Amino acid sequence: MADETRARIKRIAAEIGFRPNALARGLLSNRSFTIGLLTNDTYGRFTLPVMAGISEALVDHGVSVFLCAIEDDPALGKIHVDAMLDKQVDGIIATGKRIDGSLPVDLSGLPVPVVYAFTTGAPDSVTFTADDGHGATLAATRLKEIGRKRLAHVTGPDDFAAVHARAAAFRDVAGRDAPVLYGTWSEKWGHEAVDRLWRLGKERPDGIFCGNDQIARGVIDALRERGVCVPEDVSVIGFDNWEIVAAQSRPPLTTIDMNLKELGRQAGLTVLALGEGRPVEAGLRKLPCRLVVRQSCSATLQS
């Protein structure tokens, strides 16, 4: 084609605002440049950052994302999955609230690639999750580094895999018999846990690592009510870096960030690669966490 012609066509195309019809194009190429994000996380606590990462990574590739919140309803799940398949999504990313739970839909044997994030996937699938052990090590190590001697861990229900991974990593750093208190993921439990720790009397902890930011917030509040200063007397570290909780607590919370956005990014790129037939190694991938320093854990390192 003559360069001149090419230029002219392009100009006219731009002039009349020509935009190719992605449906027609998809019909032929068998690619819709569309993927689906399936989630049972109502509050979006985990889903939103993951979604942001996916979208950010894929928008450059012209891919759009269907968001399907299915609660824990298998029927609704099936409806959404069918709708997505009808619309010829290039892949599906399944995400949930915990790595040891799965969505109420069977995603095996679908005609499109599936990647799991923060939820249990079919064997032989690609699954992304945060490295809980790493996060806990980060927290406990920091507490040690600033000179805390007696560490305690206040965390969630002991039937969460993440809770075990964190507790184990915590004890590796804090010592075999450092106290680990299991409860619920709530502020209320953070309060109660402090009551217990202080009632026990003997060696009260000077560093508390919490299983999530809400627990940490409860712990901080309870300590303040007892006249214990954070971070002067006791250092507190949370988990999740849920801004709305972590940044608004008094003092603002030092916490562990699971890098969910990066997790989303990788999941997005992976499902895309799978869709294009590029080889991807199956298995569970644990992404490193990150310590976010605010004021609940003395800022001055003991050097």
Place this chain on the structure above:
Amino acid sequence: MADETRARIKRIAAEIGFRPNALARGLLSNRSFTIGLLTNDTYGRFTLPVMAGISEALVDHGVSVFLCAIEDDPALGKIHVDAMLDKQVDGIIATGKRIDGSLPVDLSGLPVPVVYAFTTGAPDSVTFTADDGHGATLAATRLKEIGRKRLAHVTGPDDFAAVHARAAAFRDVAGRDAPVLYGTWSEKWGHEAVDRLWRLGKERPDGIFCGNDQIARGVIDALRERGVCVPEDVSVIGFDNWEIVAAQSRPPLTTIDMNLKELGRQAGLTVLALGEGRPVEAGLRKLPCRLVVRQSCSATLQS
């Protein structure tokens, strides 16, 4: 067609799991059964409930939703809008964080219908929002009903339209010179506001209506620190019904719910109607709010 044939076909279709290709179908019908949700609300505070409502209303119609978070980036906004148009969405719902702000993209003159929710739309468009005045009336009235005499309103920045609407409605119930304190949408400000109210000395309020749940939480915490009991001495009502804040405060917060899910439902059905050419009256629609009773506002009505 013979009934027998019809049945046989249906059976076989089900057997081999036949699913019509929505792309091909859309190519012909000019309907993709897909809509786009555009938002600049990063945390999903408002977007998620709206999204849930949209999805719930439209899933029955076979419609899927593209979620596009564009922050406040006009370039990103344009990319997402173009991508959606290429994919032949049947309509777009624009949503934001406040009714008196608009998305950084021009959505006028698009070839598909646009409905606005919680964000300023083009003139002549359909816009949904919560009735802030109604919510404030609900709160102030309740405080009066339980016998509170001296009401105060602690709210957000005075450059929010919602703040004005609420303050005006509040004063209609509480009295012309009931104190209204403007600040930020944070817990910190709730604390400060109590300091101010209590320092003023004279007639301390016995009922405080807050502009959002975070402020309310700050107010409650500050009151407790001063030895003031909630709800015995002072009743507190929040705004938003953000579960994570409202349900975890001590005591749990009575608050105003903006019915965002219902708002999403209506926006979804409206954009669908528009797309089908059904007539829809343009203009701003204010949806009523709802009082959610928890424990921060004495439960016993004075009858």
Place this chain on the structure above:
DNA sequence: TTGAAAGCGATACCAC
């Protein structure tokens, strides 16, 4: 009542 053909919008590939 049923089967065949045209066409939706884009692309790949073929002769010219």
Place this chain on the structure above:
DNA sequence: GTGGTATCGCTTTCAA
């Protein structure tokens, strides 16, 4: 280089 044609999967229309 270029124009024409078949094709993707489905719906609609028209003829048999």
